Amino acid sequence: EAGVAQSPRYKIIEKRQSVAFWCNPISGHATLYWYQQILGQGPKLLIQFQNNGVVDDSQLPKDRFSAERLKGVDSTLKIQPAKLEDSAVYLCASRYSWGYSSYNEQFFGPGTRLTVL
Amino acid sequence: DQQVKQNSPSLSVQEGRISILNCDYTNSMFDYFLWYKKYPAEGPTFLISISSIKDKNEDGRFTVFLNKSAKHLSLHIVPSQPGDSAVYFCAASAETSGSRLTFGEGTQLTVNP
Numbered sequence: 001e002a003g004v005a006q007s008p009r010y011k012i013i014e015k016r017q018s019v020a021f022w023c024n025p026i027s028g029h030a031t032l033y034w035y036q037q038i039l040g041q042g043p044k045l046l047i048q049f050q051n052n053g054v055v056d057d058s059q060l061p062k063d064r065f066s067a068e069r070l071k072g073v074d075s076t077l078k079i080q081p082a083k084l085e086d087s088a089v090y091l092c093a094s095r096y097s098w099g100y101s102s103y104n105e106q107f108f109g110p111g112t113r114l115t116v117l
Numbered sequence: 118d119q120q121v122k123q124n125s126p127s128l129s130v131q132e133g134r135i136s137i138l139n140c141d142y143t144n145s146m147f148d149y150f151l152w153y154k155k156y157p158a159e160g161p162t163f164l165i166s167i168s169s170i171k172d173k174n175e176d177g178r179f180t181v182f183l184n185k186s187a188k189h190l191s192l193h194i195v196p197s198q199p200g201d202s203a204v205y206f207c208a209a210s211a212e213t214s215g216s217r218l219t220f221g222e223g224t225q226l227t228v229n230p
Binding site for chain 2: 004009012031040041042043044045048055056091092093095106107108109110
């Protein structure tokens with residue numbers, strides 16, 4: 001079974017530029033997550049999708065971050081304009097089912113390391 | 118507000134000995150806990166989990182203990198192997214928050230040959 005795919009793996013931009021990340025979840029996984037992991041910290045949830053609908057975006061800085069999951073499969077996360085503090089690893093994860101179940105762990109992709117200069 | 122805390126940024130043990138990684142939480146609504154392992158340049162991978170209705174869960178060399186009254190959990194690795202060297206994240210979820218995971222800061226485990 002193929003894992004969660006993410007691209008690009010690395011990205012370097014200057015502040016005020018825009019950037020986009022792409023994620024392809026595990027086939028058949030209904031729930032998709034984007035996390036931000038700043039160096040020395042644990043991953044922090046930015047947004048959660050169930051199929052192509054947003055379930056939780058309470059921690060997404062909506063003035064500069066946006067995300068979509070068209071057709072309930074692939075997803076893109078965009079930052080516009082980027083700030084220095086956005087330097088982090090952006091992780092995509094997917095999960096088989098919807099709803100709260102203690103038996104469906106999240107599977108993570110390798111992440112995109114963003115550096116904002 | 119750091120609801121899940123891993124107070125030890127790093128831990129070093131000898132091969133064959135026991136590794137004990139600790140995690141504390143403050144949110145009494147958390148009812149499911151997971152440990153993830155992360156190698157450099159890779160995403161976190163699921164290791165082991167425990168429901169709040171249990172106080173222990175074992176999977177091979179890995180055992181997780183949960184002390185609800187102390188809001189504390191620990192991961193024991195016995196015996197430790199050099200390939201276990203990685204960053205270990207503790208994570209928690211609450212049914213009231215759906216499947217959202219709240220992660221700790223991580224502990225870098227180094228197992229020396």
